Amino acid sequence: MVEAASETKVKVDLLISPIGELATPYVESGPARGADMQNIRQVHDAAIAVKDGKIVHCGKRDDVLSKIQADDATVIDASGKLVTPGLVDPHTHLVFGGNRHQEFAMRCQGKTYKEIADQGGGIVASMRGTRGASVSDLIELGHERLKRLIEHGTTSCEVKTGYGLDKTSELNMLEAIFELDKMQPVELTPTFMPAHAVPPGTQREAYVREVIEDMLPAAAKLAEKKGFPVNEIYVDVFCDDGYFTLEDTRQIFEKAKALGMKLKVHADEFASLGATALACESGADSADHLLAITPADIDRLSKSDCAAVLLPGTSFFLNLKDHAPARTMVESGVIVAIGSDFNPGSCHIFSLPFIMGLASLKLKLTAQEALTAATMNAAYAIGRGASIGQLRTNYQADIAVWNVSTVAEIPYNMGWNSVAQVVKKGAPIL
Known part of the structure; x- marks a missing residue:
């Protein structure tokens, strides 16, 4: 020192x-x-x-x-x-249109995440709001949210697409992220995530083909047009029950890697489908959520360079009893990071200091471990560990x-x- x-x-x-x-x-x-x-x-x-x-x-x-x-x-x-x-947030969904405050009230009345989604809420509700927003609308909304992040100590963060769920809207979100990165001080790490949910009226298999054959190449072309290095963009997939299968995820990963993009995965949030093992095998920089992770996958993570990005705010906001087994991960030698998962539905929390408090209360991290998880290890999880954190x-x-x-x-x-x-x-x- x-x-x-x-x-x-x-x-x-x-x-x-x-x-x-x-x-x-x-x-x-x-x-x-x-x-x-x-x-x-x-x-x-x-x-x-x-x-x-x-x-x-x-x-x-x-x-x-x-x-x-x-x-x-x-x-x-x-x-x-x-x-x-400065704090580093390795997992956010801060570019979106619309508002889902009514879902919060529904959860307070006992509705589950799945029940709300089945009634037209959830990711699809944000899809409707986001598709109705222009690129300039998304930039304006994202800029205001980023000001709040700065007020709470965040200096770098990852930002995902995933609420457009069609080519035009997903590319609009990605363009908004690129523009936001240029116009304000918080450095943004873009993640392209059209495989966040299957849009209504679409067969999953057909949508996965569209993601692979059309959306991913279009995202790479947009990055080149905007002067953003393709090899600094992540691709993420929600691999879980009711969303995308392990084979879907594998195929999307293969295409993303062929285009030079980096990998992340929403894994084991509701069920363990093998996404964490795939992340380790595929060279992903992180597997995120991990509430339902198995002991075998914790062991795999501990022997890999893939970080576990834990999101205690989501369990808290959804009023879940279960949390990711953070203490076991730390003691097993896993690279543990924490993020906000700031999004309109399942975690409308942007304050990483608050998330650090939840990490201590719910994940049983010490204050020192929580700081490491929100700085050094979070930077590593977004490919920035050599320069920030x-x-x-x-x-x-x-x-x-x-x-x-x-x-x-x-x-x-x-x-x-x-x-x-x-x-x-x-x-x-x-």
């Missing part, structure tokens, strides 16, 4: 000093597994120096100040405050300043927003 002395003082753009407590997950390389998830480097009376959007020095304040020239730098006083990496030299200066004094207060304060300031690529954005 504290670097060796340098003979030449570096002229910096941003200085955060003094810092009450600097806290960051830290491993030499790769994501954190097992006991390493608890490994938070804590430095009291600290400082962070930033140049050209990257951290050049961080550690004890006197050491940092001795190595820099900060006469013209923007200075943030974080005395008495906690400073952590930690406070260390040469990492992007994505930083959250908190009105608390220690990491344990973040989940403890889950009922109120304790984020004071947010820095993205070395620039204050809150």
Whole structure:
């Protein structure tokens, strides 16, 4: 954490000093597994120096100040405050049209997710709202939601399509994500997910063929047109009872890989169909949800580089008793990350600090493990682990300043927003 002395003082753009407590997950390389998830480097009376959007020095304040020239730098006083990496949300559905507040009331009256879907609610309800929205509408709605994420400390997030469920609407969603990435500070990782549900009046097999033969190639072409690297786009499939089969998922994965896209999967949310094993075999970066994961698949994950993205907010919002077996995963050596699953129906929660609180209460993660899961490991789950998610030299200066004094207060304060300031690529954005 504290670097060796340098003979030449570096002229910096941003200085955060003094810092009450600097806290960051830290491993030499790769994501954190097992006991390493608890490994938070804590430095009291600290400082962070930033140049050209990257951290050049961080550690004890006197050491940092001795190595820099900060006469013209923007200075943030974080005395008495906690400073952590900016939060990374590896699973969101924040681009959509419409509103599903009525489903919340139905659940409060005892209706299940399936019963609501059978009555025309669920993903198909968001499909109707999204198909009725223009690209500019989706951009405007997404932009307002991203402002709320910033207020709660999120500096990078993954965003899925999946509420259009036809070629035109899915591409509109993807275009909105590309445009949002350019126009506001939160860095977005796009995920193309037409295989989120089967649209009404369509046979599943025919829809899967359309996804493979038409939609995926069209998404790759749109990315090229918009100047977004195809190899930085994910493809996701909802592989579960009532949605897409294991063979559907395998075929979609094969086409996505042939196009140079990366892989994720909604797996084992309601039933275990083998999607987690397929994710491990296929080189997917993450398998998400995992409430119904088997011990054998936990073992597979522990021996793979595929992250488990756990979403405690969804179980909470759906009022489910079951949660993903996070403690078993951590103790087995699985790469565990947490995300919001922010979406209009099953988890209308965008606050990662609140999700960290749920991760402690419901998944039994410690505060330190929850921070690691929402920063370093979340960054790894979206292919960004080499540049964000930690406070260390040469990492992007994505930083959250908190009105608390220690990491344990973040989940403890889950009922109120304790984020004071947010820095993205070395620039204050809150």
